[in-house]
Amino acid sequence: MFEITVNNRIIDAKPEETILSAVKRAGINIPTLCHMDDFLPSGACRICCVEVEGMPGLVPSCSYPVQEGMNIITNSPRVIKARKTVIELLLANHPDDCLYCVRNGNCQLQNLADQYGIRERRFVGKHKTRNTVDCTSPAIVRDQSKCILCGKCVRVCEEIQNVSAIDFVGRGSSTVIAPAFNQGLNISSCIYCGQCIMVCPTGALRENSFTKQVTDALNNPKKIVVVQHAPAISVSIAEEFGIEPGTDVNGKMVTALRRMGFDRVFDTSFSADLTIMEEASELIQRIQSGGKLPLMTSCSPGWIKYVEQFYPGFLENISTCKSPQQMLGAIIKTYFAKKEGIDPENIFSVSVMPCTAKKFEAARPGMGRDQVPDIDATISTRELARMIKTYGIDFGSLPEDKADTPFGIRSSAGKLFGGTGGVMEAAVRTAYHMLTGSELKSLQIEEVRGVKGIKEAKLNINGLELGIAVVNGVGNAQQLLEQIKSGRKDLHFIEVMTCPGGCIAGGGQPRNTDIEKIKVRLKSLYSIDKSEKLRTSHKNKAVQQLYKEFLGEPLSHKSHELLHTNYTKRDVLI
Amino acid sequence: MEEHIYKKIFSKYRGSKRDSLIPLLQEIQHELGFLSKDSVARVGGLLNLPTSKIYGVATFYNQFRFQPYGKYHIQVCRGTACHVKGSANVLSALEAMLNIKAGETTRDGMFSIEVVACIGACGLAPVISINGEFHANLVPSDIEKIIGSYKNRKTLEE
Numbered sequence: 074m075f076e077i078t079v080n081n082r083i084i085d086a087k088p089e090e091t092i093l094s095a096v097k098r099a100g101i102n103i104p105t106l107c108h109m110d111d112f113l114p115s116g117a118c119r120i121c122c123v124e125v126e127g128m129p130g131l132v133p134s135c136s137y138p139v140q141e142g143m144n145i146i147t148n149s150p151r152v153i154k155a156r157k158t159v160i161e162l163l164l165a166n167h168p169d170d171c172l173y174c175v176r177n178g179n180c181q182l183q184n185l186a187d188q189y190g191i192r193e194r195r196f197v198g199k200h201k202t203r204n205t206v207d208c209t210s211p212a213i214v215r216d217q218s219k220c221i222l223c224g225k226c227v228r229v230c231e232e233i234q235n236v237s238a239i240d241f242v243g244r245g246s247s248t249v250i251a252p253a254f255n256q257g258l259n260i261s262s263c264i265y266c267g268q269c270i271m272v273c274p275t276g277a278l279r280e281n282s283f284t285k286q287v288t289d290a291l292n293n294p295k296k297i298v299v300v301q302h303a304p305a306i307s308v309s310i311a312e313e314f315g316i317e318p319g320t321d322v323n324g325k326m327v328t329a330l331r332r333m334g335f336d337r338v339f340d341t342s343f344s345a346d347l348t349i350m351e352e353a354s355e356l357i358q359r360i361q362s363g364g365k366l367p368l369m370t371s372c373s374p375g376w377i378k379y380v381e382q383f384y385p386g387f388l389e390n391i392s393t394c395k396s397p398q399q400m401l402g403a404i405i406k407t408y409f410a411k412k413e414g415i416d417p418e419n420i421f422s423v424s425v426m427p428c429t430a431k432k433f434e435a436a437r438p439g440m441g442r443d444q445v446p447d448i449d450a451t452i453s454t455r456e457l458a459r460m461i462k463t464y465g466i467d468f469g470s471l472p473e474d475k476a477d478t479p480f481g482i483r484s485s486a487g488k489l490f491g492g493t494g495g496v497m498e499a500a501v502r503t504a505y506h507m508l509t510g511s512e513l514k515s516l517q518i519e520e521v522r523g524v525k526g527i528k529e530a531k532l533n534i535n536g537l538e539l540g541i542a543v544v545n546g547v548g549n550a551q552q553l554l555e556q557i558k559s560g561r562k563d564l565h566f567i568e569v570m571t572c573p574g575g576c577i578a579g580g581g582q583p584r585n586t587d588i589e590k591i592k593v594r595l596k597s598l599y600s601i602d603k604s605e606k607l608r609t610s611h612k613n614k615a616v617q618q619l620y621k622e623f624l625g626e627p628l629s630h631k632s633h634e635l636l637h638t639n640y641t642k643r644d645v646l647i
Numbered sequence: 648m649e650e651h652i653y654k655k656i657f658s659k660y661r662g663s664k665r666d667s668l669i670p671l672l673q674e675i676q677h678e679l680g681f682l683s684k685d686s687v688a689r690v691g692g693l694l695n696l697p698t699s700k701i702y703g704v705a706t707f708y709n710q711f712r713f714q715p716y717g718k719y720h721i722q723v724c725r726g727t728a729c730h731v732k733g734s735a736n737v738l739s740a741l742e743a744m745l746n747i748k749a750g751e752t753t754r755d756g757m758f759s760i761e762v763v764a765c766i767g768a769c770g771l772a773p774v775i776s777i778n779g780e781f782h783a784n785l786v787p788s789d790i791e792k793i794i795g796s797y798k799n800r801k802t803l804e805e
Contacts, residue, residue: 237697244707253698254684254713262697646688646698 075141080148092134092145093121103147104156104185106163106274107223108135110588112232117224120159120185123147131155157189164191166198167275168218174276179584181274182221200246209257211436212265212281212429213580217249220277226250226269233573235548236379238263250277253646262382262647264547266375266571267429267580280429280581283450284460290421290449291334298421299409300335301401301480302326304342305427305491305576306454308597312583312590313458314468319593321601324473329461331474339480341424344401345487345499346610347619348372351394351636352496353504353610354627356566360537365389367540367557367564370496372396374434375571377640379547384554385642393637397490398424398431399440401480402447403635408623409480417445424451427491427579430571439638453581482615485602492595493545493575494521494528497568501532501541502609508534516608522599524574524592527553529564540564546573652678653686657693665694672705681712709762714752717759719797722776723749726765733786734773738762740787741775744794758794 077086079096086095091114093103106118114136122131126144131152134145146152163182171177200218207215224241227250231237238261242251252261270278290296307323316322330338356368371377371392380387395403402424406417424431434440435448452460461468475481486502489495498518505513520530521541526549532539540563544550550569557564572579577594585591602608610616624631656674660667668690675686682705684698691698705711723738738760742748745758752759768774771783775793782793 231697231700237699240697240699240703242703242706251699253687253702262699646684647691 077139077141077143077145079145086139086143088139090139092123092125092132092137092139092143095139096123096134096145096147101147103134104188105135106181106185106221107225109225109228109272112228115224115228117222118159118163120156122152122155122159124149124152153189156185157191160185160189160191161195163221164194165196166200166218167221169194174219175279175282176276180276198246205249207251207257208281209259210263210265210281210433211259212432213258213263213267213270214279214281215250215258216277216279217251218277219275220250221275222248222250223274224250225272225274226278229268229272230263233546233548234264234266234268234375234379234571235551236262236264236266239269256646260645262645264375264378264382264571265430265433265580266547268572270429270580271578271582271584280453280456281432282456283432283452284456286450287421287423287452287460290423293421295419296421297336297413297415297419298334298423299337299339299405300330300423300425301339301341301344301398301405302330302425302457303398303427303491303576304340304345304488304495304598305579305582305594306425306457308491308594308601309427309577309582310454310458312585313455314461316469318585318590319597321597322468324475325468325471327476328471328474329464329466329468332466332471333460333464335423337477339401339405340476340483340487341397341401341426342483342487342490343480343613343615344397344404345372345490345496346484346613346616347400347404347636348394348397348490349486349496349499349503349610350616350620350627351400351632352392353500353507355392355394356500356504357507358628360565367542367567368392369566370500370568372490372496373430373569373571373576374428374437375430376547376550376569378430378433378643379550379571381640381643382645382647383551386558387554388640388642391640393633393639395440395636395638396431396434397487398426398451399434399447399638400636402435402440404480404619406441406445406447407635408619417443421449422447424448425454425457426451427454427576427582428572429453429580431581437638454579454583455581458583479615479618482613484607484610484613485605486608486610487613488601489598491576492598493524493570494518494543494568495575495598496570497521497541497543497566499610500566500568501539503611504539505534506609506611508537512609517602521568524588524595526573531563539566541566541568543568545570545575547571649679653689657689660693663694665696668694668696668701668704669708672701672711676711681715683713709750712750712759712761714750714759715756717752718757719759719777721758721760722763722766723760724764724766724768724772724774724776725762726769726772728765728769729773732772736787737773737775737785737790740790741794744790758797 074085076083084099103121105121116133116136121134123134124146205217290298311320311322312318327338369390410417432451435451441447486499521543528543574591578591687698687701749760749762773785774783
């Protein structure tokens with residue numbers, strides 16, 4: 074530690090940190106656009122410039138290391154003028170259609186223009202009218218006219234997800250961000266995780282919205298509109314309504330969905346329990362009959378697409394189980410439709426997901442029967458929040474309600490699916506029961522909890538040494554795949570979630586890349602698990618009844634028909 | 648044929664890292680005339696680089712093209728003298744007439760445009776070269792006639 078002077082105040086700084094990080098700790102704000110915590114600085118946008126005594130020019134604080142005795146001014150007239158010019162130049166090519174923009178009100182560029190008092194257009198760029206929207210993908214829409222070339226999406230795609238679907242194309246003022254050969258996202262190697270949307274400071278990246286289809290269905294008297302919400306939604310949607318992050322608003326959300334006119338409100342955590350029954354059985358079957366190991370989870374559609382493109386040799390390792398979204402979708406249009414005497418064609422099945430890739434998953438071949446899709450529309454947490462506001466529902470004051478039976482009954486194990494390690498924890502609880510007939514002494518498996526990228530553990534179940542690994546972020550998963558490729562054999566079961574932190578930080582969630590706030594969402598899931606009585610999937614009465622009445626047993630013929638799927642190699646430019 | 652060319656080039660670059668990217672792309676373009684999706688994917692496989700990255704690097708430089716040359720390859724001089732004499736307008740007229748941008752090839756494969764720096768004929772500025780034939784002291788309105796004459800050549804040959 075040594076001392077530096079900032080705005081005539083003396084503050085402590087650590088050797089080898091940047092000016093930005095030292096100054097931030099002292100409670101002084103410096104605006105940033107291209108900066109991301111825990112990434113190498115790129116220094117692309119120059120909005121974070123500060124004045125350092127003795128330096129001829131302004132320096133970018135995000136990438137400039139502190140030195141002992143430095144005298145820094147973060148708000149001199151020169152600095153303010155430079156920042157203002159940076160914003161004005163960024164706006165030179167901007168379409169200025171804030172009123173029509175999905176990020177209206179939570180756009181970093183808009184906020185900066187406001188904070189720095191930009192009241193007129195000083196420059197008009199030659200790309201001002203450029204209108205190139207890529208809406209080819211089922212999940213993500215890219216609008217290059219709003220792009221400020223900060224490069225965050227490129228870095229997240231490369232450094233966290235190891236996909237590199239997009240990069241800077243061209244040079245100088247004609248630079249754009251695009252997939253190889255300027256192709257549409259739909260035929261690129263993009264895995265639709267949506268992490269690029271989460272880091273985008275403007276409206277250049279957004280989800281492909283399905284709110285109109287949902288509203289149309291709600292207004293169609295012929296349709297029975299059924300909705301399911303994923304485990305991660307109830308612990309994160311609160312943030313969209315200004316409620317304390319991490320608050321579980323499950324009851325309020327159910328009320329809101331009912332008031333919007335959904336005929337049935339189900340919980341995807343129910344089918345997470347169902348997934349566990351199938352997946353744990355599959356794991357045991359593979360171990361006992363010498364099947365392909367390690368078994369890898371299949372709940373995360375971005376991960377599936379990643380393996381299909383980059384590691385098709387591992388496709389046999391992936392569980393054939395559909396994701397909870399698709400399992401419930403299939404059950405709704407078969408079992409539920411039959412039981413209620415509704416023609417499946419008249420059911421409009423909506424899923425609320427923390428994910429953008431789920432939109433793609435719902436459109437995969439094999440996710441329906443007789444030309445009727447299992448899921449008709451997938452909306453993200455953000456889209457649901459927007460709809461609730463459109464419907465004029467005062468979320469904060471809503472009473473609490475319970476989801477409908479039978480698919481609203483869930484164990485807290487199913488709820489854990491919303492965060493990294495949750496699928497593993499739930500699966501181990503049930504696999505242990507299936508193998509031994511008794512319950513784990515401690516249901517809480519500490520080794521798989523937390524947001525660390527790769528977590529591993531060895532469990533001993535009746536003499537069977539079970540090697541498990543939990544990874545989040547595809548880049549981390551790739552490391553593990555490479556280890557297995559080069560001969561690692563001690564793992565039996567691997568849980569992969571595409572997004573860092575799991576679904577709680579999925580690409581469809583309230584925009585927040587602050588790891589501390591994401592940890593709060595995870596903590597909320599843990600406290601739900603701690604406080605509830607029904608904590609294992611196999612004890613879920615509704616799941617048991619479904620097997621008794623309809624499916625028979627896990628891995629039965631009927632299960633395979635409805636709850637399992639297959640994967641194929643994808644030919645895309647990788 | 649192509650397979651043979653790739654084999655020949657790649658054998659020199661076995662074990663290479665990303666710093667060999669540009670010479671490798673140059674050699675491929677030299678042999679095949681342009682960089683196809685296939686060649687970019689192959690280079691990606693060899694150097695363990697994503698195609699988006701390779702395309703990003705390749706588009707940064709003017710020298711790389713992603714479509715084969717047309718039957719008539721038009722080089723438009725954008726050197727200083729030609730610039731002063733209005734070569735930007737000549738280029739726009741060409742692009743508008745052929746409905747392609749510099750670096751592209753018309754759909755029928757007849758014409759391609761390339762922007763080059765000074766071709767050493769400053770006295771003739773602004774100048775373009777079509778398959779080595781020079782057209783000098785141009786104004787944008789000349790373009791229609793010139794392109795027309797090459798189109799006629801095409802019909803005559805047929």
